[in-house]
Amino acid sequence: ESFSYDQEDKAYHYFMNEIGFTRALNEVINIVNLNREKYDHIFIIGFSIGATIAWMSSEYGVDGIIGFYGSRIRNHVEIEPSCTTLLFFARHEKSFCVLDLEEKLRTKQNTSVEIIEAEHGFMNPY
Template sequence: MSTKKIYLIGFSVGATVSWLCSEEDCLDGVVAYYGSRIRNYQQIVPQCPTVLFFPEEEPSFHVNQLISNLAQKNIEIHKFKGQHGFSDPYSSKFNNESSQNAFKEMLSFLKKHH
């Protein structure tokens, strides 16, 4: 069985791991939802198309500052209403509108880089 494209999609810690893996040239794309620890790895320069989804509110860092720092890396970054976990229907932080909007953006990203 051969695989044509490899994309990593990660949430929270998985988003940070996906971000770390974006430096590898074997990936075709990375989608990272609210990877708050990405702030500790801002030196990463993705070698594949990458999209990051952040909430408006994060208690552990300033979202706008991180977005500003990462914006120079030629990656897509989106910010949505809500808090960490806005796309997790089992979280108390779930935000249906933001979840649907992020999902649409993810599909658009995947189609664009297919």
């Protein structure tokens, strides 16, 4: 199912109720595994929910991830990326303290965190 930009809340609830992070992660891992022989390197770029899924996949044989404002990463701080990981967060998030999350992530190997003076969604021109 697809959603327009003005249906952001509906899209988020659809994802959380109908798909979920575990199913999405399994699909990403499957795609990576199906394409591993075809490509020398596989990188994942994700935004918001996609950034959290990219973070979760960082332990499963990808070569690098870039994540933008993956606010649910805060629920998966136990992950130890086995690949180069670059995370961008907006300094101003409504649902959590970015600086608390940054403190937890900065000590992880292979992980760089950048805080941007902006709000969630800062890369989206719409």
